[in-house]
Amino acid sequence: MSGLPYRAPLRDMRFVIEEVLDAPAAWRETPVFAELDAGTAAQVLEQAAAFASEVLAPLNAGGDLQGCRWDDGRVTTPSGFREAYRTFVDGGWPALACDPAWGGQGLPQLLNVALYEMLHAANHAWAMYPGLAHGAYECLKTHGSAELQQRYLRHVVSGEWLATMCLTEAHAGSDLGLLRTKAVPRPDGSVQVSGSKIFISGGEHDLTDNIVHLVLCRLPDAPPGTRGLSLVLVPKVLPDGTPNRVRCDGIEKKMGIKGSATCMMRFEGATGWLVGEPHRGLAAMFVMMNAARLQVGLQGLGHLEIATQNALRYAHERHQMRAPQRSAPDAEADPIAAHPAMRRTLWTLAAWTEGLRVLGYWAAQLLDESEHHPDPVRRERAARLLPVLTPVVKALFTRLGFEGSSLALQVWGGHGYVHETGIEQHVRDARIAMIYEGTNEIQAIDLVVRKLLPDGAGAVQAVAGIVEEELAVSLPQPALATHARAVRQALDGWCDATRRLADDAGSDAELPWRVAEDLLQATGLLLLGWAWLRSARVAHGRQEAWYERKRRCTGFGLDWLLPDIHPALARVQTRGVALPPLPQP
């Protein structure tokens, strides 16, 4: 039993990086990336693909079956996880997109995101361990004291030590303002941390000798709520080599990602050091959280990709019944890929996967631009788009990752429901991503209530500007005009609905909360429409069969899937209906 086979979609990745996003040209303009070219980037991805397909994917099913083992505070990961992690570190992968000043390779986030798409597709549970470390690196690099940076950054960059985000407590999940873990300052500048955390991914494991916990807690003089939270670095092993007073009290048995240790952690007067200012822990943590939300989105993309390729493979192998248009007249029956219902499903999977890849990689390109682009106007534009894009990537990608895995299971039918074929594991694994790092409901509120509405028309215009740019190029081309007009109509509807929502919220303050989910879905579809149109334009006029297939796929997205934006927008405008709480049963 080795789980689903995974073949990294390198051709599609290069299409997005080189052709749709034109990243190599951007790298040439950006001093820190000036020496990177398309060929080098492609080589990096090929090596990552080999690791994901040959090392990680074969461990996925066994990791699910075996799970993690807890024994008196120690956690053992499934067979092969430790060796795979050693290979990963030896390959220098953790350092890929880190600053050379701390031992990093200084490559773009764009390549790191492509790397993580592959890791998550091949083995979501395993990829959880290194997946959080990059956020911790960003957080320490931005907010850590010089001394903390000196002591921890190189080890995190190299992957020698892994990191966690310790937020949730039993009574405080979405509501961090309720956190109770305490941090008491000591005269030597350290703090003493006491409290219990739950659902800590990688809180304890056997992959690294030390683990760097970033813990949200309260100083004695802290105001209540989220303005009283401080961020503290608590290592598993203290600088003098002695164990810290941190203990893993147990691990959860879960629906999926069973190879990822989800830990109950107890801090019993553990030693730590503040990261950033007192009571400003949430701001520091959000550096990490935003990186994590993009990561979680990539989990959705990874699940979609492996679901799509395995659904397609099976649909060509499995012959059942005659399709209305026969495709295998000499066989007993047609491949199920020929049946209209399956063709809908398969094109849906392909269009979602390929559209989301453009959006996810674009988000990474914006991260690179916001930090490194020489033009301040480009940096500012990127910084303005990212806060809007992040909740959409997190919520849209994870929803489609789960739904897509379930669609792939449907293609496999009864054989997909059986554990052995490996499809059902992806449905179970993908499900968590809709919950952690802020539930998808919270992402919708973040997008609508915190990003789109308060910014006046600024955030709306930033998104609209991106779509307008594409329309300006696509609309004049006759072969693209029908699809471009569909995107134009989607954009107009979206702008209108957003404007009206801002107006209507004046007389119905709760309205934005009530329709946030609809507007998030509509925003996701608008951006998908942009991604499909842009991809269609790039593929336009190319003769090779590969581009013909790409045009069909983007055409399917624009013809069959984009129109769903209109009912979503209609819902935004018609949900002024009272919605009282349901009484307790």
Place this chain on the structure above:
Amino acid sequence: MSGLPYRAPLRDMRFVIEEVLDAPAAWRETPVFAELDAGTAAQVLEQAAAFASEVLAPLNAGGDLQGCRWDDGRVTTPSGFREAYRTFVDGGWPALACDPAWGGQGLPQLLNVALYEMLHAANHAWAMYPGLAHGAYECLKTHGSAELQQRYLRHVVSGEWLATMCLTEAHAGSDLGLLRTKAVPRPDGSVQVSGSKIFISGGEHDLTDNIVHLVLCRLPDAPPGTRGLSLVLVPKVLPDGTPNRVRCDGIEKKMGIKGSATCMMRFEGATGWLVGEPHRGLAAMFVMMNAARLQVGLQGLGHLEIATQNALRYAHERHQMRAPQRSAPDAEADPIAAHPAMRRTLWTLAAWTEGLRVLGYWAAQLLDESEHHPDPVRRERAARLLPVLTPVVKALFTRLGFEGSSLALQVWGGHGYVHETGIEQHVRDARIAMIYEGTNEIQAIDLVVRKLLPDGAGAVQAVAGIVEEELAVSLPQPALATHARAVRQALDGWCDATRRLADDAGSDAELPWRVAEDLLQATGLLLLGWAWLRSARVAHGRQEAWYERKRRCTGFGLDWLLPDIHPALARVQTRGVALPPLPQP
């Protein structure tokens, strides 16, 4: 660990049976049910509720954890399953809706359906064992020879023996025409059956001493395809008490319903007897299959009900963050039930559950009418509606059962992803119902291609007539007029789309297959709209808080959920787009 608590929704069940469907009046008109009254029926349901809540629900989580055990051809069910089955048989439950001529209690299918909603909600895996027996009873009663009936019916009715449907083979799932299992006639009138079947629910277990297999196979002179299938009864134990040549070669490890044994069965020259005519096995099997499809729909309803009640309970217990409209100003935070996103989810769950219950019970009422109503016009109307309703119930209920379970998990957040709380098991268990007894894609084709289109306007008019009847009563009532107009608009759109599809199929023969899924969803929403409107009318003008909540719930369905019919209908009309098969990756 005992799984989710389950409280049977007896008040809602009585509302549907007594008030919405006015079943007691129908019973009075029907000679075979003339002695049944509302009070007696309610008592039956109360006893069933006690069994489901107190005996079955506590076994559900353990059954999932333990699963079935296979050992050299023998299968052991999880702890407690055998004892629960004994209690079920001793209570006379298998005989509830069977003919008194064969030891049955002669009660309506309507009550049997309410019983099975509870069994599936409490323990889907367990309910699989008795769930198939009623179909086998109907099949034998309709198509079995007098001798077979004499030998087997009483034992099946009493529950002393259980039954299976042996259809699927490794290479033949949806496509029964490919089946290869052979039946060779013997001089004594029996047949000798040889072949292998997979995915046989309850193919082997320790609940009963004998198991009655109904096996689809081919006689030596059989034409190819489905017109060459014959149905054969193959008992596990022969009438002389010796074991038959039937062997269970193993059981599947599955995503869910782990307490239900899914068996690989081998027939090695086993002895059996034809049920019905040679080569007419499919027709005989469809008697069983239609009963099974309604059963499977009830699994979806059961999962929705337990998901809804547990999501609601948790949403009132769990306090996180302030809602835009505070509901617990003295607590640290508001219950999540007060947050708009959660209110949407909870009302959606409630509206789906309560709407589907009306539809599912109505289908059962039609079954009773079609068989027993003294008025031939009523019998004919019921017989005309049932073929349309069956695929909708199967596909719509199972989709919403799975999506609803997943929504409930979302309400529970990280705590729902943890095995211990029991929510995630329902997501896994509910998933299979979208696949077996004909995948939901096949249900859509059945509805559109086999039922709605070929019948000219007959089937469409039968459905429209039902909705029109309700509109005639609801439209004139001012308090209901807005909602009635929404249903009127839905009906007009549905009739129009169906008519146009029939026209367009003339020039695009594949179109109905391409849009079958959209039309099934639209038909489901139309019927839900009917169910909500009818329930709203019945609840109208009643003062008690219970009816006020019911009006809100039906109002939510009509305001928030019914409008989705319009984009679904639009899709039916705009999907003339070419949809070529995706090439192999």
